[in-house]
Amino acid sequence: MTRPQPSVLVIDDNTDLAENIGEILSDIGVDVHLATCADDAMACFDDRKWSLVVTDVRMPGIDGIELLALIKERSPGTPVLVMTGYADRETTARAHDSGALAVINKPVDLDALLEMVEHVAAAEKPVLVLEDDVALIGNLTDLLREEQGVLPHPATNLALARKLAAVVDFRAALIDLRLPDGNGLALARELLRRSDGSRRRVIIITGYPEELSQAVRDDAQIDDDRLVVLAKPFQVPNLLEYLREMV
Ligand SMILES: [Mg+2]
Structure with missing residues (x-):
């Protein structure tokens, strides 16, 4: 049985980083969609499901952890990975409290991120x-x-x-x-x-x-x-x- 193609929604106001992540995920056959803010990201839940969401924390408007909470309201089963350059105890605690699958540090270890996406896609x-x-x-x-x-x-x-x-x-x-x-x-x-x-x-x-x-x-x-x-x-x-x- 072939597995359905994994789909990942990446949200970061730093478009260079989002595109970079998008490229490496596309290279391994992931269907990637990029968003630069929480509002755009939430609109991406109107008509489809995601295997995984990867979100930045500090963004203009709604931050990544508030976004995580909104996603857990809308689509609770969707795993959400939080990435931040400021992984202090408070940020990490807020992320876990809102249901984050993991909190990863920026700069992002792309190999580790790939591994995580593959793990989530394969997890049964x-x-x-x-x-x-x-x-x-x-x-x-x-x-x-x-x-x-x-x-x-x-x-x-x-x-x-x-x-x-x-x-x-x-x-x-x-x-x-x-x-x-x-x-x-x-x-x-x-x-x-x-x-x-x-x-x-x-x-x-x-x-x-x-x-x-x-x-x-x-x-x-x-x-x-x-x-x-x-x-x-x-x-x-x-x-x-x-x-x-x-x-
Ligand atoms: Mg940011």
């Missing part, structure tokens, strides 16, 4: 990562992106996670329970219960593992191998090992 295993700690979600998302075939979809709040779950057929989900806008348990149950024949798997992160584990299993009649309840604080390598087994 979407994984929901719902965690409100912005440092942790950035870390988890970066690590999951390294896994072959896995495409992490980060969310730091329940509202975005629900929008994602409505449009993305997740292979697995990592769900923190305590979130700024509610508890992740109901979403975990829904994902496990969906009767679509999928062997979807869920990892729940909680401070009360035993109690919760039994409650969810009883309620959803879930096989043990589809649910892992991980106690906080946990070791990231352990979590990755579970995720590898699950996807």
Whole structure:
């Protein structure tokens, strides 16, 4: 089966850089479209979908992170890569908080960008990562992106996670329970219960593992191998090992 041609929307007010990125992506067979501001970029969602969006942060008008939030409203399943010459802690945290797939530094390492585009285009295993700690979600998302075939979809709040779950057929989900806008348990149950024949798997992160584990299993009649309840604080390598087994 041949894969559909990947499509990438690149937004940067620096047209030289945008064209440069556009050229190297076209060279590997990507369908590229360039925009120089957020308004132009949003118009590109009127009649089509994108495999990936790559956006600058500092632009006249709406900045790249506000644009990221707009894209997550409009087309939550579209992965968005944020590139910035000012990757300070605040910018990086804002980007992760709004659902960025990754934050990359300018000047852009074009080889690394190509690799990321190819990874996203080839990824067939979407994984929901719902965690409100912005440092942790950035870390988890970066690590999951390294896994072959896995495409992490980060969310730091329940509202975005629900929008994602409505449009993305997740292979697995990592769900923190305590979130700024509610508890992740109901979403975990829904994902496990969906009767679509999928062997979807869920990892729940909680401070009360035993109690919760039994409650969810009883309620959803879930096989043990589809649910892992991980106690906080946990070791990231352990979590990755579970995720590898699950996807
Ligand atoms: Mg700029």
